[in-house]
Amino acid sequence: MPDPATIVAHPAPGRACGACTLCCKVYDVPAVESVAGQWCCHTKAGRGCAIHATRPDHCRAFHCLWMTESWLGPEWKPERAKMVLSLDPTSRNMNVQVDPGQPNAWKREPYYGQLKRWAAASVALKRHVLVHLDKATTVVLPDRDVALGILTPDDRIVVRERMGPGGPTFEVEAIRAA
Ligand code: SF4
Ligand code: SF4
Numbered sequence: 791m792p793d794p795a796t797i798v799a800h801p802a803p804g805r806a807c808g809a810c811t812l813c814c815k816v817y818d819v820p821a822v823e824s825v826a827g828q829w830c831c832h833t834k835a836g837r838g839c840a841i842h843a844t845r846p847d848h849c850r851a852f853h854c855l856w857m858t859e860s861w862l863g864p865e866w867k868p869e870r871a872k873m874v875l876s877l878d879p880t881s882r883n884m885n886v887q888v889d890p891g892q893p894n895a896w897k898r899e900p901y902y903g904q905l906k907r908w909a910a911a912s913v914a915l916k917r918h919v920l921v922h923l924d925k926a927t928t929v930v931l932p933d934r935d936v937a938l939g940i941l942t943p944d945d946r947i948v949v950r951e952r953m954g955p956g957g958p959t960f961e962v963e964a965i966r967a968a
Contacts, residue, residue, distance in 0.1 A: 799853050802860035809836040810869035813854055816887040817874075821846035827890045827924045852876075855884075871901060873921075884908060886921045886930075896921050905930050913960065918949060929962050936962040 814833040817826055822841075824830035832840045839845050855875035856866050868874045872895035873888045886905065888896050896902060909919040910932040919930040925940045929947060938947065944967035951958050 799858040801853050801857045805857045805860065807838065807857070808869075810867060811835070811838060812868040812872070812889060813852060813874050814839065814849075816889060817852075819846065819848055821848050826887075865900060871895065873901070882915075882917045884912070884917070884919045886919065888921060888923050890924055893923050906932060913949065913951070916949070918947065920947070931960045931962070933959065938962070938964045942967055 811829075811833050814824070814830045815826075815828065818824065819830055822830055822832060824832075829835075830839075832845070834840050839849065854868055855877060856862050856868060856871075862875070865871060866875065872892040873886050876885045876887070877883070878885060886896055896905060905919050905921070909930045912918060913932060921928045921930060921935075927938045927941050927947075929936045929938060929949065931949070941947070941964060946965040946967075948963045948965055950961045950963070952961060953959075
């Protein structure tokens, strides 16, 4: 999972966080000792950040994919979807950070079907759709989902395509950092 502060993007016209605060729950924010899976102590439920004017750069820089991409419909707003989408600026993997209060949110429709379509479109580009629940990662593939457990930032995910009698199949391996 990348440091969200490394994702530099700007909100699309008309997009605003409003009552959503989900990114204040699902990510680590070391500057305020906030741990992924628990609300940051500065979160004001449904109203935003109690230290908005002086919030860390980490928070200031982050805009989720719903904020930057106007083609994502209202159902993808994180407070409704119960997951926060972001694109890794280096690998271009899509990271789906799920609200641990609703760990199966990504398996609901219309979300799961769309994640599968993104996975099918991304795999040939060697980009992947990764679902994170706290620090545990699952790779969404066109034909199945592969739970890899807890990865460190230095671990790598390798997906290999093989041709079978019914068409391409995929193998996933986590390469653990030494
Ligand atoms: S998850 Fe997205 S919409 Fe929600 S508060 Fe964070 S940046 Fe705003
Ligand atoms: S400091 Fe504010 S913006 Fe940053 S995680 Fe905490 S509540 Fe959210």
